[in-house]
Amino acid sequence: MTSQNSRIFEIIHKDKGSNARVGKLITPHGIVETPQFVPVGTQATVKSLTSDDLKEIGVQLFFGNTYHLHLRPGENLIDKFGGIGKFMNWDGPIITDSGGFQVFSLARNKRRELGERDDSPTLVKITDEKVEFRSHLDGSLHVFSPEESIKIQHKLGADLILCFDDCPSYPLTEEKVAKAVERTHRWAKRCLEYHKKNNKKGQALYGIIQGGVYKKLREESAKYISGMDFKGIAIGGVAVGESKEEMKKVLDWTMPYLPEEKPRHLLGVGEIDDFFEIIERGVDTFDCVIPTRLGRTGFAFISPPEGNIKNRFRLDIQKTKWNKSKLPLDRNCDCYVCQNYTRAYIHHLFKARELLAYRLVTYHNVYFCTNLAKKIRESILRNEFKDLKKQWFV
Amino acid sequence: MTSQNSRIFEIIHKDKGSNARVGKLITPHGIVETPQFVPVGTQATVKSLTSDDLKEIGVQLFFGNTYHLHLRPGENLIDKFGGIGKFMNWDGPIITDSGGFQVFSLARNKRRELGERDDSPTLVKITDEKVEFRSHLDGSLHVFSPEESIKIQHKLGADLILCFDDCPSYPLTEEKVAKAVERTHRWAKRCLEYHKKNNKKGQALYGIIQGGVYKKLREESAKYISGMDFKGIAIGGVAVGESKEEMKKVLDWTMPYLPEEKPRHLLGVGEIDDFFEIIERGVDTFDCVIPTRLGRTGFAFISPPEGNIKNRFRLDIQKTKWNKSKLPLDRNCDCYVCQNYTRAYIHHLFKARELLAYRLVTYHNVYFCTNLAKKIRESILRNEFKDLKKQWFV
Numbered sequence: 001m002t003s004q005n006s007r008i009f010e011i012i013h014k015d016k017g018s019n020a021r022v023g024k025l026i027t028p029h030g031i032v033e034t035p036q037f038v039p040v041g042t043q044a045t046v047k048s049l050t051s052d053d054l055k056e057i058g059v060q061l062f063f064g065n066t067y068h069l070h071l072r073p074g075e076n077l078i079d080k081f082g083g084i085g086k087f088m089n090w091d092g093p094i095i096t097d098s099g100g101f102q103v104f105s106l107a108r109n110k111r112r113e114l115g116e117r118d119d120s121p122t123l124v125k126i127t128d129e130k131v132e133f134r135s136h137l138d139g140s141l142h143v144f145s146p147e148e149s150i151k152i153q154h155k156l157g158a159d160l161i162l163c164f165d166d167c168p169s170y171p172l173t174e175e176k177v178a179k180a181v182e183r184t185h186r187w188a189k190r191c192l193e194y195h196k197k198n199n200k201k202g203q204a205l206y207g208i209i210q211g212g213v214y215k216k217l218r219e220e221s222a223k224y225i226s227g228m229d230f231k232g233i234a235i236g237g238v239a240v241g242e243s244k245e246e247m248k249k250v251l252d253w254t255m256p257y258l259p260e261e262k263p264r265h266l267l268g269v270g271e272i273d274d275f276f277e278i279i280e281r282g283v284d285t286f287d288c289v290i291p292t293r294l295g296r297t298g299f300a301f302i303s304p305p306e307g308n309i310k311n312r313f314r315l316d317i318q319k320t321k322w323n324k325s326k327l328p329l330d331r332n333c334d335c336y337v338c339q340n341y342t343r344a345y346i347h348h349l350f351k352a353r354e355l356l357a358y359r360l361v362t363y364h365n366v367y368f369c370t371n372l373a374k375k376i377r378e379s380i381l382r383n384e385f386k387d388l389k390k391q392w393f394v
Numbered sequence: 395m396t397s398q399n400s401r402i403f404e405i406i407h408k409d410k411g412s413n414a415r416v417g418k419l420i421t422p423h424g425i426v427e428t429p430q431f432v433p434v435g436t437q438a439t440v441k442s443l444t445s446d447d448l449k450e451i452g453v454q455l456f457f458g459n460t461y462h463l464h465l466r467p468g469e470n471l472i473d474k475f476g477g478i479g480k481f482m483n484w485d486g487p488i489i490t491d492s493g494g495f496q497v498f499s500l501a502r503n504k505r506r507e508l509g510e511r512d513d514s515p516t517l518v519k520i521t522d523e524k525v526e527f528r529s530h531l532d533g534s535l536h537v538f539s540p541e542e543s544i545k546i547q548h549k550l551g552a553d554l555i556l557c558f559d560d561c562p563s564y565p566l567t568e569e570k571v572a573k574a575v576e577r578t579h580r581w582a583k584r585c586l587e588y589h590k591k592n593n594k595k596g597q598a599l600y601g602i603i604q605g606g607v608y609k610k611l612r613e614e615s616a617k618y619i620s621g622m623d624f625k626g627i628a629i630g631g632v633a634v635g636e637s638k639e640e641m642k643k644v645l646d647w648t649m650p651y652l653p654e655e656k657p658r659h660l661l662g663v664g665e666i667d668d669f670f671e672i673i674e675r676g677v678d679t680f681d682c683v684i685p686t687r688l689g690r691t692g693f694a695f696i697s698p699p700e701g702n703i704k705n706r707f708r709l710d711i712q713k714t715k716w717n718k719s720k721l722p723l724d725r726n727c728d729c730y731v732c733q734n735y736t737r738a739y740i741h742h743l744f745k746a747r748e749l750l751a752y753r754l755v756t757y758h759n760v761y762f763c764t765n766l767a768k769k770i771r772e773s774i775l776r777n778e779f780k781d782l783k784k785q786w787f788v
Binding site for chain 2: 043044045047048049050051052068072073077080081087088089179296323324326336340341342344345348350351352354355358359360
């Protein structure tokens with residue numbers, strides 16, 4: 001197999017006491033400093049924020065969802081606009097997923113809603129060739145396959161794109177996961193082949209490692225995907241119900257097999273305490289909807305000492321005790337929201353269900369995560385990662 | 395009666411061919427150039443926008459609602475923060491209403507909802523002394539009176555405040571309106587007396603003219619209120635169901651009796667075509683929820699030639715025909731939204747019910763109105779008001 005152009009990742013510094021590393025991801029739309037938190041902008045918008053807000057916050061990469069964008073407004077429309085970035089006025093790097101996770105999980109939810117067995121074909125029909133599914137918006141029939149997913153992602157035009165993978169449904173028996181891993185590997189090959197033939201925009205394809213919580217399967221998948229000619233490696237299936245302990249184990253099993261020179265993306269993980277655990281284990285980028293979702297429900301991230309493992313670094317702004325508070329959301333934060341608005345005011349906005357409420361806490365949370373990743377990068381460069389972690393895990 | 399300190403208004407230029415005038419309103423928090431559009435920020439927030447957005451847009455004055463702020467978060471809390479401005483991080487001028495309009499109209503809506511007569515005392519009990527009403531939020535009992543309304547407005551701390559008036563319910567017989575006018579006048583006296591004794595922040599009190607669509611009553615009210623020692627004059631009761639023709643008549647009847655040197659605020663009016671009609675008749679400031687409300691429902695203001703009287707200068711961004719459009723909301727607008735986002739993208743955001751949708755169109759609409767008022771000011775200064783009006787009324 002020939003190599004996909006040149007490398008897209010450079011390691012700048014490796015931590016002495018852990019697998020953490022500082023690097024840079026080189027994309028057609030700019031450099032992403034790693035480790036980096038990646039906010040999710042499912043429908044070509046990071047909920048309530050403009051692209052200028054993202055710039056001001058310091059966001060360097062954001063995550064779009066192929067499933068949603070395919071259904072609405074459609075990859076052809078986005079292609080005509082010159083890609084997601086042009087469509088939404090964001091000139092920085094973007095990563096898209098393959099749509100696999102959504103197709104499988106929405107189908108699963110639908111079946112459960114209908115009281116059916118997880119493998120009944122209500123919403124999806126899965127074969128080795130392709131996945132047929134119905135839109136959750138209007139019931140229309142759609143088909144994803146490895147080739148189709150890459151084709152759609154080529155049109156969406158993100159800098160980093162992901163292989164189409166098989167995400168098996170819970171409960172995950174070893175047998176079921178093994179089959180999904182095998183299929184994921186077969187599909188990885190098809191994705192790579194299709195991509196190599198049709199990649200005209202310099203997009204970088206990441207392979208995806210699956211394997212559930214089974215050491216043998218994770219190792220097998222890590223070896224297999226690492227052996228292929230992908231630009232980067234994504235780790236999937238760790239945000240679908242496993243405990244944090246299991247997540248750490250999965251990373252511990254997987255990481256030894258990954259080529260050091262390729263960037264590593266962890267899919268769907270990013271609570272505040274996770275930042276330290278996953279970066280420590282060598283993850284470079286990670287996306288998570290939690291900061292934006294919590295923002296819309298009134299949970300603001302807070303740093304130590306007020307924030308800690310016990311309160312999960314979250315402050316519930318809707319609690320009555322904040323209705324007179326002149327404090328900012330986070331006492332140590334220098335974001336626009338914390339420099340300009342009090343807890344009392346934001347509490348009032350939530351009680352009054354004002355749109356500005358969701359916007360302000362979303363802004364703060366995305367800033368908080370982006371800034372925490374920055375602090376961690378700086379601590380690694382100074383060989384003080386462990387000290388920073390201790391400050392947060394008191 | 396002694397005068398309330400010094401004058402707060404200066405006329406800079408009077409139009410040759412109409413009663414339009416350019417002036418400046420001097421408030422403790424800065425100058426307001428008139429004529430000026432005043433966006434509404436009912437609950438200490440102009441829906442979805444930050445105070446920095448308002449600054450960027452060029453908003454010079456915004457309108458808070460005493461009824462809503464009294465119920466939540468309460469004037470005592472806002473007073474502790476140093477007033478509405480400090481509470482919401484807005485350092486410019488603010489105007490509040492008296493709460494009268496809401497108390498009467500909410501009660502009316504409630505009675506109709508219950509199938510009761512408009513004068514049945516379901517939600518309010520009105521006497522000459524005071525109005526008792528129940529909160530629409532939790533049913534708790536509250537009392538407004540002329541003195542209480544001014545006391546609350548003193549605590550809210552807006553630069554410009556309004557008298558508590560009697561807003562009679564529809565259908566408005568001449569007899570009913572006459573009684574309401576008399577009561578409004580008695581209450582105006584009590585408001586002014588209470589205000590003079592207790593005004594410690596240099597707030598300026600506006601009297602309110604009522605009189606429905608009855609020439610005699612409007613003239614009577616205009617004369618009476620103009621004869622009192624108010625800093626400014628507000629015209630009420632023209633946005634509660636009258637036609638545009640009636641609104642113009644009311645202004646034509648009222649204006650001749652108003653002292654030229656006092657600023658004039660028209661309550662609750664501000665569709666795009668109204669801008670010209672009311673400014674032409676000598677209105678200096680006017681507030682309206684329409685630009686923000688339309689913003690949240692996907693109607694964006696557009697200028698000529700695409701915008702015209704027939705389409706009410708509105709574009710329905712949810713229409714399918716915009717789903718591929720690379721045009722900005724308004725082709726002639728230089729606001730942040732029009733410089734950065736297409737109709738297709740905003741159409742997509744509305745279809746996907748994304749929070750950013752409401753924010754972007756609200757921003758544009760408030761900008762559009764603020765900018766139109768500015769263009770009108772400039773046209774008056776150049777004695778070209780009629781020409782500008784012609785361009786918009788093609």
